[in-house]
Amino acid sequence: MVPEEMMPILSVLVFPGLGFLFTLALVSEWVDRKIVARLQNRVGPLHTGPGGILQPLADLLKLLSKEDIVPAAADPVMFATIPILTLALAVTPLFLIPIASPSALVGFEGDLVFILFVMTLIALTLFLGAWASTNRFSTLGGLRVALQMLGYEIPLTLAFIGPAIAANSLSVSQIVHAQAGGLGYLVTQPLGFAVLVVCLLAELHMVPFDVPEAETEIVAGWLVEFSGKKLALLRLAKDFELVLAAALMTALYLGGPTGPGTLPPVVYFVVKLLPCVLILSNLRALFARFRIDQVLQGAWKYLTPLAILQVVFIELAPVVIP
Amino acid sequence: MAFTPIPVGPQHPALDLESVNFTFHVDGEKVVAVRPRLGYMHRGIEKLAEGRTYHQNLYLVERVCGICSQAHTICYAQAVEELLEVEVPDRALYIRTIMAELERIQNHYLWLGVTAHQMGFETLFMYTWRDREIVLKMVEEVTGKRVNYDINYLGGVRRDLTPEAIHEMRKGLDQLAERTKYYTRVCKNERTVLKRTVDVGRLSPKDAEALCAVGPTLRASGVKRDIRADDPYAAYEETPFTVITYEGCDVASRLWVRCDEIQESIRIIRHALDTLPGGEISVRVPRAVPAGEAISRVEAPRGENLHYVRADGSENPARLKIRAPTLANLLPLCTMFVDMNIADIPLIIAGIDPCIACAERMTFIDPRKTAQWSWSSEELRRRSVQWYRKR
Amino acid sequence: MTMERELLTNVAKTPATLRYPAEKTPPVEGMRARVTWRIEECIGCRLCAQACPAEAIAVGGTRAAAEITYRLDRCLFCGECVDVCPTRAIETTTEYELAFTTPDEMIITFTRAKTRTTREATGSNETGVPQPDRDA
Numbered sequence: 001m002v003p004e005e006m007m008p009i010l011s012v013l014v015f016p017g018l019g020f021l022f023t024l025a026l027v028s029e030w031v032d033r034k035i036v037a038r039l040q041n042r043v044g045p046l047h048t049g050p051g052g053i054l055q056p057l058a059d060l061l062k063l064l065s066k067e068d069i070v071p072a073a074a075d076p077v078m079f080a081t082i083p084i085l086t087l088a089l090a091v092t093p094l095f096l097i098p099i100a101s102p103s104a105l106v107g108f109e110g111d112l113v114f115i116l117f118v119m120t121l122i123a124l125t126l127f128l129g130a131w132a133s134t135n136r137f138s139t140l141g142g143l144r145v146a147l148q149m150l151g152y153e154i155p156l157t158l159a160f161i162g163p164a165i166a167a168n169s170l171s172v173s174q175i176v177h178a179q180a181g182g183l184g185y186l187v188t189q190p191l192g193f194a195v196l197v198v199c200l201l202a203e204l205h206m207v208p209f210d211v212p213e214a215e216t217e218i219v220a221g222w223l224v225e226f227s228g229k230k231l232a233l234l235r236l237a238k239d240f241e242l243v244l245a246a247a248l249m250t251a252l253y254l255g256g257p258t259g260p261g262t263l264p265p266v267v268y269f270v271v272k273l274l275p276c277v278l279i280l281s282n283l284r285a286l287f288a289r290f291r292i293d294q295v296l297q298g299a300w301k302y303l304t305p306l307a308i309l310q311v312v313f314i315e316l317a318p319v320v321i322p
Numbered sequence: 323m324a325f326t327p328i329p330v331g332p333q334h335p336a337l338d339l340e341s342v343n344f345t346f347h348v349d350g351e352k353v354v355a356v357r358p359r360l361g362y363m364h365r366g367i368e369k370l371a372e373g374r375t376y377h378q379n380l381y382l383v384e385r386v387c388g389i390c391s392q393a394h395t396i397c398y399a400q401a402v403e404e405l406l407e408v409e410v411p412d413r414a415l416y417i418r419t420i421m422a423e424l425e426r427i428q429n430h431y432l433w434l435g436v437t438a439h440q441m442g443f444e445t446l447f448m449y450t451w452r453d454r455e456i457v458l459k460m461v462e463e464v465t466g467k468r469v470n471y472d473i474n475y476l477g478g479v480r481r482d483l484t485p486e487a488i489h490e491m492r493k494g495l496d497q498l499a500e501r502t503k504y505y506t507r508v509c510k511n512e513r514t515v516l517k518r519t520v521d522v523g524r525l526s527p528k529d530a531e532a533l534c535a536v537g538p539t540l541r542a543s544g545v546k547r548d549i550r551a552d553d554p555y556a557a558y559e560e561t562p563f564t565v566i567t568y569e570g571c572d573v574a575s576r577l578w579v580r581c582d583e584i585q586e587s588i589r590i591i592r593h594a595l596d597t598l599p600g601g602e603i604s605v606r607v608p609r610a611v612p613a614g615e616a617i618s619r620v621e622a623p624r625g626e627n628l629h630y631v632r633a634d635g636s637e638n639p640a641r642l643k644i645r646a647p648t649l650a651n652l653l654p655l656c657t658m659f660v661d662m663n664i665a666d667i668p669l670i671i672a673g674i675d676p677c678i679a680c681a682e683r684m685t686f687i688d689p690r691k692t693a694q695w696s697w698s699s700e701e702l703r704r705r706s707v708q709w710y711r712k713r
Numbered sequence: 714m715t716m717e718r719e720l721l722t723n724v725a726k727t728p729a730t731l732r733y734p735a736e737k738t739p740p741v742e743g744m745r746a747r748v749t750w751r752i753e754e755c756i757g758c759r760l761c762a763q764a765c766p767a768e769a770i771a772v773g774g775t776r777a778a779a780e781i782t783y784r785l786d787r788c789l790f791c792g793e794c795v796d797v798c799p800t801r802a803i804e805t806t807t808e809y810e811l812a813f814t815t816p817d818e819m820i821i822t823f824t825r826a827k828t829r830t831t832r833e834a835t836g837s838n839e840t841g842v843p844q845p846d847r848d849a
């Protein structure tokens with residue numbers, strides 16, 4: 001069979017590592033597109049593969065084969081590095097989230113903060129990419145990326161802190177362990193879950209927070225100049241971010257890959273992941289787009305106080321409720 | 323500090339409809355100044371009209387615009403009929419009214435979808451365009467086509483309304499009335515829509531009147547002006563209806579004016595179907611039109627549409643001049659941008675329901691010499707080549 | 714959140730999209746699509762060419778030798794030619810799928826000898842209207 005030394009490498013590369021995550025990213029994009037289509041009374045992807053499930057892969061392959069145009073004034077090194085960097089940053093946190101077992105592939109005390117750090121880095125990388133594109137529209141888009149990050153960063157942190165306080169640990173794997181056997185922190189911290197969903201929508205640049213990529217205002221926003229292979233990598237990074245968002249929702253509030261019965265943990269993970277993607281897709285189809293100043297106002301006037309409220313409640317609950 | 327110029331157009335997703343260029347000077351996210359530039363959609367229709375007979379020009383004028391085509395045809399036909407001094411039969415007038423109102427419904431649904439798309443509200447866009455198919459099916463039953471109906475003749479209409487078509491129309495209108503009620507509720511209650519449209523693109527009533535705004539843009543600033551009520555044509559004198567106005571002076575008011583106008587159009591069509599007179603649908607008109615001039619105005623879905631026809635006794639018109647509503651709304655549009663964010667630009671443009679194809683007419687007037695002339699295509703081409711070489 | 718209920722009911726409904734070309738909207742009776750000539754009735758009077766606002770019809774020859782050149786790429790589908798023909802040789806069809814890959818295919822000639830496109834006809838049906846080879 002497979003020698004013992006090969007197991008870690010296989011875990012990272014195939015399951016539950018890159019291979020599995022890649023498939024999961026494409027399938028999540030398909031689920032998202034299909035759900036939004038059915039909500040809008042359309043069909044969504046249909047012809048590539050049964051029910052159109054190979055459409056994200058087809059789009060990826062098509063983009064990889066297209067012409068790659070670099071603007072004359074852009075910094076070629078930065079312009080070429082940004083997509084790769086974004087992809088790498090989007091995949092990295094996924095190794096810290098438990099998928100195939102209640103403990104992640106890599107886990108250490110404080111990895112929740114690391115995930116947060118990487119997500120902030122992604123936003124900064126997008127801003128750099130917009131800057132390197134030397135295009136008026138992309139500069140505006142980059143500015144909006146940075147502004148939006150200022151809005152959702154604090155509530156997102158607080159929404160992470162809630163489960164961390166309840167589980168008494170800053171490691172995602174420990175948080176999952178602490179929820180095992182129960183219904184997850186969704187029941188005890190619904191407000192935190194709602195704040196997390198809204199902040200993740202903002203981080204993923206999904207309507208109503210897709211201001212940095214507002215198609216009708218600044219064409220494609222920060223990624224307007226990327227094309228061909230670079231755009232393929234950026235779109236793949238976006239899919240991985242969708243999986244990351246849904247996985248965070250699952251791990252922090254729904255109990256991750258644990259559940260009643262004796263099925264393999266990954267089954268529980270996927271079963272909990274899909275409704276999270278569904279929630280995000282539904283919200284995407286439901287609203288119009290906000291303006292950037294309205295996003296910031298809303299984030300600081302509503303999201304942050306609610307998140308603080310939730311954390312305060314968690315802190316005080318063990319004291320008040322014996 | 324120099325402001326950044328942002329070009330919007332001629333190719334830009336904010337201009338879902340046609341090519342026009344606006345150069346916005348922005349300071350961060352705030353618009354400071356705007357410079358519009360037309361000319362991308364000029365097709366020389368007024369010149370082409372001089373080489374065709376009056377009857378053939380019906381088809382030319384229809385294609386000035388894809389979605390307000392009926393308004394242009396009715397306007398032109400009315401002008402020529404005034405020169406010919408013919409009396410159009412009543413049934414034809416009623417059918418013209420019905421088709422014009424169907425076009426208004428179809429136009430406003432399209433506009434609702436486009437504005438929703440500008441806001442990032444894809445779902446509303448998909449829904450309104452799906453329901454627009456109801457209107458297009460009704461129109462196809464009557465005229466055989468979905469756009470550019472080709473149903474007007476000089477002196478009447480071309481096809482009659484069969485009882486089956488009327489029955490289908492009534493069913494369709496019931497469906498539409500219900501859907502419109504739903505969309506009006508969404509537009510008035512959905513928080514994200516309200517946040518994007520309320521207090522955006524302000525146009526005070528004083529500015530609206532001074533800058534000659536027309537149509538729903540004007541009525542959303544509280545000014546009660548509608549050609550169908552002020553200067554009735556076709557069958558509007560016999561059809562009671564209300565002129566919808568709102569006091570908000572912003573994009574939200576324009577949204578609500580159009581939603582209510584759809585309901586009003588449905589009422590007009592129902593009334594016209596109930597009181598449809600019998601009789602012929604057209605009268606024969608001579609090919610040559612006696613010399614004279616005529617002006618005719620109709621209320622197109624976007625506002626006041628004006629046609630001027632000058633006849634010299636021959637079979638071809640001597641001059642045709644079209645003043646479409648969007649041209650009148652362009653100046654107010656430029657004042658609406660001041661102090662708004664970049665994010666508001668597509669919505670404000672969409673708010674006046676731009677139809678640049680209607681607006682592209684070119685005449686040269688030298689006020690010092692009171693001379694008028696037009697350029698042939700050869701001269702235009704030569705000039706444009708020169709101009710680009712100098713740049 | 715106003716539209717949430719509408720969204721959820723739409724998931725249960727069948728999608729409004731037609732799976733073209735497997736599903737097509739049936740053309741309504743009276744639909745005005747391309748026109749076709751019954752060349753045996755044509756007397757070469759040229760009224761159709763005069764009436765056409767888009768100059769899409771050219772008539773050569775007279776009476777039995779009349780030859781019609783019909784340009785689909787200029788046709789407005791207005792039906793003027795149908796109305797004006799004295800022998801009712803022109804009729805409207807409901808053929809609306811009129812996409813071709815070369816400009817030649819859009820110029821259709823009708824003669825009594827044989828009917829052809831400016832590329833040789835790949836087959837004609839009983840009415841003598843050449844059908845462009847769609848499966849190519």
